[in-house]
Amino acid sequence: MPEASRLDRYLSTRLPGYVPGTLSPETVAFAAALDAVGRELPEIADAIVQELADQRRTLKLIASENFASPAVLLAMGNWLSDKYAEGSPGHRFYAGCDNVDAIESRAAELARTLFGAVHAYVQPHSGIDANLVAFWAVLTARVENPALERLGAKTVGELSAEDWETLRRALGDQKMMGMALDSGGHLTHGFRPNVSGKLFRYCSYGVDPETCRLDYDEVRRRAREERPLLIVAGYSSYPRRVDFRRFREIADEVGAVLMVDMAHFAGLVAGTRLHRRRGSRGPCAHRHHDHAQDALRGSARRARALRRVARRDRRPRLPARARRPAAARDGREGGGVARGRTTRLPRLRATHRRQRADARRGARRLAARRS
Numbered sequence: 001m002p003e004a005s006r007l008d009r010y011l012s013t014r015l016p017g018y019v020p021g022t023l024s025p026e027t028v029a030f031a032a033a034l035d036a037v038g039r040e041l042p043e044i045a046d047a048i049v050q051e052l053a054d055q056r057r058t059l060k061l062i063a064s065e066n067f068a069s070p071a072v073l074l075a076m077g078n079w080l081s082d083k084y085a086e087g088s089p090g091h092r093f094y095a096g097c098d099n100v101d102a103i104e105s106r107a108a109e110l111a112r113t114l115f116g117a118v119h120a121y122v123q124p125h126s127g128i129d130a131n132l133v134a135f136w137a138v139l140t141a142r143v144e145n146p147a148l149e150r151l152g153a154k155t156v157g158e159l160s161a162e163d164w165e166t167l168r169r170a171l172g173d174q175k176m177m178g179m180a181l182d183s184g185g186h187l188t189h190g191f192r193p194n195v196s197g198k199l200f201r202y203c204s205y206g207v208d209p210e211t212c213r214l215d216y217d218e219v220r221r222r223a224r225e226e227r228p229l230l231i232v233a234g235y236s237s238y239p240r241r242v243d244f245r246r247f248r249e250i251a252d253e254v255g256a257v258l259m260v261d262m263a264h265f266a267g268l269v270a271g272t273r274l275h276r277r278r279g280s281r282g283p284c285a286h287r288h289h290d291h292a293q294d295a296l297r298g299s300a301r302r303a304r305a306l307r308r309v310a311r312r313d314r315r316p317r318l319p320a321r322a323r324r325p326a327a328a329r330d331g332r333e334g335g336g337v338a339r340g341r342t343t344r345l346p347r348l349r350a351t352h353r354r355q356r357a358d359a360r361r362g363a364r365r366l367a368a369r370r371s
């Protein structure tokens with residue numbers, strides 16, 4: 001006989017005649033949570049209820065939004081919010097992080113399986129955050145670590161004021177090349193209003209004005225001209241397949257690190273619909289990027305899971321230190337919240353099948369209404 005759920009056990013002791021399994025745990029959980037919130041701040045509970053009503057009534061066409069499962073939503077609202085978990089699993093700055101360690105390790109394991117990746121780092125809370133962590137990993141590997149080695153120091157704390165100032169300036173004097181905003185790029189790819197534009201000197205490539213497609217010869221010409229430290233591929237608004245092999249060749253030719261921001265198509269990669277052969281290992285299987293980051297969203301069914309996937313390559317281009325799963329230090333030292341690391345990874349292939357079927361049904365209905 002299956003074990004009674006926590007809810008059934010509780011209700012059986014409180015409600016004479018209660019028949020186990022007759023109540024929806026999700027409905028009970030959300031109703032109880034809203035009552036608890038509403039007791040403190042009724043207007044917040046009302047707004048949450050209104051959001052549910054709005055989501056049920058309207059069609060979302062915003063790629064950055066999600067439909068999180070009840071399990072994900074409930075895993076986000078609990079005592080893990082109380083935790084302070086700076087560092088990484090097994091390497092925390094404070095005691096008492098065993099449960100967070102278990103969750104973070106499991107989330108990273110699920111992400112590795114989902115993307116066929118060797119490493120996954122699940123701490124960033126958003127795509128912006130994840131990009132920043134990836135940028136910092138590149139700066140650490142390409143600028144900071146070589147400088148420390150040259151100066152015979154293990155950490156930046158050991159540097160003299162003068163050496164530190166030189167290194168600080170060098171860190172802020174690197175060039176990033178990304179797609180122009182008006183061609184479909186994203187603010188986090190080096191634009192002035194975003195911190196990435198303040199961190200890097202920026203140069204851009206665009207799309208061909210006639211075809212609106214990437215012109216790889218032009219990207220190559222720009223890369224040879226500008227010699228950036230970092231080339232970013234993967235965009236907010238480019239509804240075409242990207243030839244990452246060409247980007248890899250271009251990055252290799254100019255000695256740049258290639259980063260793929262797959263925020264908008266990560267779900268399709270995970271579901272092996274895009275840039276990955278079914279059953280293959282290795283991030284996106286194309287194995288052409290040094291770093292990939294994604295906010296699993298849009299095409300993914302439910303979870304919003306953030307991860308940075310380190311590249312698996314037989315010919316390592318970054319020093320081993322930089323290819324570690326962002327290690328205990330990701331450049332954001334000083335705090336680490338546990339909330340949001342919990343994630344339920346979706347069964348994407350089935351989801352994609354259902355989404356395509358839904359889309360076909362919707363199209364048929366629209367066509368029938370028109371005729």
Ligand SMILES: Cc1ncc(COP(=O)(O)O)c(C=O)c1O
Pocket residue numbers: 064125126127128129131186188234235236261263264295
């Ligand atoms: C390509 C790309 N990268 C990063 C982001 C930022 O993601 P987030 O909104 O999760 O911070 C976006 C936002 O949609 C995006 O389009």
